[in-house]
Amino acid sequence: MSAGFVDHFAGVATHYASHRPSYPDELFAWLASQLAERHLAWDCATGSGQAALALAGHFDEVLATDASSSQLAAATPCPNVDYRVAPADASGLAAQSVDLVTVAQALHWFELGPFYAEVHRVLKPGGLLAVWTYGVFRLDGGDAAQQQELLDRFYWQTVGPYWPAERRHVENGYADLPFPFDELAVPAFAMAVDWTLDDLAGYLRSWSATSRYRELVGVDPVAELTELLAPLWGAAPRRVSWPLSLKVGRLVR
DSSP states (O other): OOOTTTTTGOOOOOHHHHHHHHHHHHHHHHHHHTTTTSEEEEEETTTTTTHHHHHHTTEEEEEEESOOOHHHHOOOOOEEEEEEEOOOOOOOOTTTTEEEEEEESSSGOOHHHHHHHHHHHHHHEOOOOOOEESSSSOOSSOOHHHHHHHHHIIIISSSSSSSSSHHHHHTTTTSSOOSSEOOOOOOOOOOOOOOOHHHHHHHHSSSHHHHHHHHSSSSSSHHHHHHHHHHHHHOOOOEEEEEEEEEEEEOOO
């Protein structure tokens, strides 16, 4: 996410802000508990600010940067969150000024060498870098098998060819991405929401692959899927969950 930045989410920024799930509060409380000081956090590639708003409850100040101005335009204002357009490798922060750097669902877009150099520059000694991602969601409940099959087919087959190549890193939980920091043992965290079918449809429309399908094919693939799901889903919300793949490393100078 630097000079060659491609904004995969410009066309779905409003859907992204309204329909992306929130990260668990326990994640941010745990990250804060690992630090001696909690003055400044940098949320890099903040999107519409989901992680930045959660960090604001644990840090005096949060800098939330993104290379996409359309994403930041959809972000929720917060008194101690400073939103700025900036690439991942040029935060504008002073050297050794940051206690925690976070990257939520975005590391796979970065040129990692320049970004890690920027993290080394801005982190205080003993500061943390935390990166996480979530892949394909699951429906909970014993009657979910047929619905899950339709959703998996949508992900892998309908919009599957329209995912950017970087998506493979999300699907394998960042297992293949280098992480040159002293890694901490981390607890297991997961996201979970109770969604109506309309909520689910909004989330699916926030995907970059869905946006690209609609742009190239000329139809909304979510509409057909929701017609198939409607008699199975019902009117009541359903529990949807995603396990998080989390890496946390401490900077030792």
